[in-house]
Amino acid sequence: MIVDPKSEERLDRAFMALADPIRRRIIARLSRGSATVNELAEPFEISKQAVSKHIQVLEQAGLVTRTRDAQRRPVHLNAVELERMTSWIDRYRLIHEQQFRSLDAVLGAMGASDAAAPPSVDTIKEKEQ
Template identity: 60%
Template structure:
């Protein structure tokens, strides 16, 4: 069993599943409803839904013989948080590096020593 974050990323790595999620942001849909635009069997769509469900992105409730699919958008926050946390760290480092480079230029050393500055 893999962690949820991995499952969410993996679930959204497929264009068909991303499109389903996109459509589910606007309204709940039944399986057949969801499947209509895609040129694959209903069973294939059902499988995609299972992937989204295992990732926690979607819930299927029973309603007569229909199984309306509902988006659980909060799970997206898991990803946003991970991404933002690391993007911010990266940006801070790049900002710091820019500072160092600016400092180096200010010093105006006569022998620029092109490479070797990337260590930390």
């Protein structure tokens, strides 16, 4: 499986960027439309410089882009990067779900008739797979 090192680092930054509640609120705000740094800083009690840094973090993660409008620097959401994050997560969610299903089938075929859906995983010793 070939893994693009740049894609690794981009994921690092994207997840790190969303690990902060202020940055998540910024993303939430931007989902409703672009905004300037001042507008984005307004609801928060921290300095505008701090908000500016948060936006830089989001920008380097590829989650937002910035344009220029005179002395304003409007910030726009980049939904493509959000999509990359969900792709990563969903990939392993799917694998896990399928693994879970086939394990369930094995247990069912072995004669243990309970076949409980909830995770009775704690008794499982993984040797197959």
